[in-house]
Amino acid sequence: MNSFNSALGKNITFVRPAYFIISGFSGIPNIKYYYVFLCFVYVVSVLGNTVVMAVIYLDHNLRTPKYVAVFNLAFVDLLGSSALVPKLLDIFLFNHPYISYNDCLTFLFFCFTCLSMQVLNLVALSYDRLIAILHPLHYQVKVTHRFMLSLIAFFWVFAITVDLIAVGLLTRLSFCRSVVINSYFCDHGQIYRLACNDYMPSDVFALILISLILFIPLLFIMLSYVCIGYALSKVATAQERYKAFRTCTAHLSLVAIYFIPILITFTAGSEIPPNARIINLSLASIFPPMLNPIIYVLQTQEIKGSIKKILKVRKESKMKVKIVIIK
Known part of the structure; x- marks a missing residue:
């Protein structure tokens, strides 16, 4: 026991590099066209998810538990895209592959939390x-606003907790060899495999994380x-049967797009x-x-109806303003 306590009392020095180098897209021919495509995807993501959030917020008929989850999904998509794509473009399009140690772990945390959510x-x-x-017949009793908000809050706490653990385990690693990350962002697996001390806890937790965030939900x-x-x-x-299954098509499309x-x-x-x-990743x-927002706008009658109603009200208000001005 004394030897154990003395071991705990020793100062342990972790070798932390000043920066990492992200080299995922280097060496791929004509990759700049892909960066242009990323810009387009990001703009569409921001506009689409903002529209979905605005429509759900403005239309009181969409204040249902289902659309609470849809609103949160749009928010997570907007947050995740803003965390990943601008930094990705800065790294590769503007040739800034160097990212500091702390910034890299922060980048990893936000990306993984949004992907988990x-x-x-x-x-x-x-x-x-x-x-x-x-x-x-029991839907309104079993799936209430309070239940959906509590479920989403639990998911947020769960995602933040497991991703904080993943980042915390990385801070226990020493990096005395390469600092080059062969990925398009600060990838968890790529980082801990660069360590020169025992990374078994991170390796085991990565398997647990994949199970909790990918395979069990699927x-x-x-x-x-x-x-x-x-x-x-x-x-x-x-x-x-068709009418009931049609309510699931948007969700099934999202599942296919994400998991396949x-x-x-x-x-x-x-x-x-x-x-x-x-x-591919x-x-x-x-x-x-x-x-996601395109699918929900095209395949969900409630959101399409809400958008038409909002546009109609806006058009009528403009017409009234014109009439007042003419008079």
């Missing part, structure tokens, strides 16, 4: 659809749709060339925030 929001929306179809979503499919098979008419590229990348593993892997990070 995107998945957890899909879980919340999946639960909403599950209760709405399996227990339609399993829950898949099982929920198995239950939904079974429940719809018991519905009398095909028209009723990631699963393909992880399944293929080493068969994908490193550059193609980096491009970067698209998996930046595409969902752009497509």
Whole structure:
């Protein structure tokens, strides 16, 4: 016990580099065209998610538990895009690959928290659809505003906590070899593999994190749709089945957009060339925030109706102002 206490009392020095070098897109031919594409994606993401948030906020008919989750998803997409894409463009388009140690860990935390919340929001929306179809008569009792807000708050606390643990474990590592991160951002796995001391805790926690943030949510979503499919098979008419399933199409599209590229990348593993892997993972990070608002606007009748109503009211108010001015 004395030796253990003395060991704890020793000063432990961690070698922390002044900066890391992010080199993910270097060496890829014609990559500047991809940067232009990233600018377009970012602008569309910001505009689309801002519109969705504004419509839900302005239309009191959309103050339902489902659209509380949709609003939070749009907010997370906006926050995640703003955390990732501008910094990514600064690093590669303007040739600033050097990022300080503290900035890199902060960058990692915000990106991972937003990516985690995107998945957890899909879980919340999946639960909403599950209760709405399996227990339609008890939906308003089981899925209330208070319940949805509490669920989203729990997801935020959970995502922030696990990502803080991941970053905290990285601060226990020493970097006395390379400081080059072969990714498009401060990737957790790429960072801890650069350490020259034991990174086993970070490696184990990375597996736990993948399970908690990726595979368990995906399993829950898949099982929920198995239950939904079974429940719809018991519905009398095909028209009723179609009407009920149509309420799930937007959510299913979001799930497919988010999970399919990631699963393909992880399944293929080493068969994908490193550059193609980096491009694919970067698209998996930046595409969902752009497509999510487009899908909800095009496939959700309530949001389309709200946008038309808001535009109609604005048009009528302009006409009234013109009439007053003419008089």
